[in-house]
Amino acid sequence: MSRSVLVTGGNRGIGLAIARELDAAGDAVAVTYRSGEPPEGLFGVRCDVTSAADVDAAFEKAEAEHGPVEVVVANAGITKDTLLAMMKEETFTDVIDTNLTGAYRVVKRATRGMLRMRRGRVVLVSSVVAMLGSAGQTNYAASKAGLIGFGRSLARELGSRGITVNIVAPGFVETDMTAELGAEYQEQIRKNIPLGRMASAQEVARVVRFLASDDAAYVTGAVIPVDGGLGMGH
Ligand code: NDP
DSSP states (O other): OEEEETTTTSSSSSHHHHHHHHHHHHEEEEESSSOOOOOTTTTTEEETTHHHHHHHHHHHHHHHHHHSOOEEEEOOOOOOOOOGGOHHHHHHHHHIIIIIHHHHHHHHHHHHHHHHHOOEEEEEEETTHHHHHHHHHHHHHHHHHHHHHHHHHHHHHHGGGTTTEEEEEEESSSSSHHHSHHHHOOOHHHHHHHOOOOOOOOHHHHHHHTSSSSSGOOSSSSSEEESSTTTTOO
């Protein structure tokens, strides 16, 4: 059965791969994009997740097209890396506002319809660094660790309503975000990954597709690593 799906930051990278994966599985997918153009062949709605009004308008459009959102993937995210000693307050709060408060805005809006339907799937895109920590990423790691506490609390709030909430924690994935890292640093990262390579965005997307599927009906409040073994034991 085709479900109404909304993926934030779905115009490129991991979000686009998730949107394509769910589209291929037969869902009716809406993607939000902040800049540029919506991806070809998918229903796009412009939305900056730092604005509650934008988020509401995006849901209005997606729901007018596909009906109440049954699967939401909070994927939009940014990095603004620097050591804490050099980090301005707005560099910290900008990252929290997009990655954590942005997910709050999106998920809160999505659960309105899910509560009425008494079913739904929430997937939050966190990161291995939420658990491992990462020098130069205090802002980013805090935002991604925050998603775990947020998601697990929400899983407890919504479990009795047939809504699952899960978190994926990717390691290093080949996207624009990691392309910014120099070749030397990327090589150093690879040496620490048991599988010896970075992930493709599609490898993350397939796990999200599983969490959104009926096969994952009894999985909630879980943190699923998709990191080639990088975070083992954390
Ligand atoms: P990209 O930088 O390739 O894409 C980020 C996406 O988020 C873009 O679509 C971007 O839109 C969107 N976005 C950023 N800020 C906002 C905003 N304020 N409002 C709406 N959309 C916004 O990143 P990835 O695909 O690599 O990452 C996707 C998610 O996965 C992020 O949450 C990231 O933290 C997480 N992640 C990534 C890893 C990696 O190795 N790549 C590892 C672990 C987690 P626009 O095109 O307009 O900028």
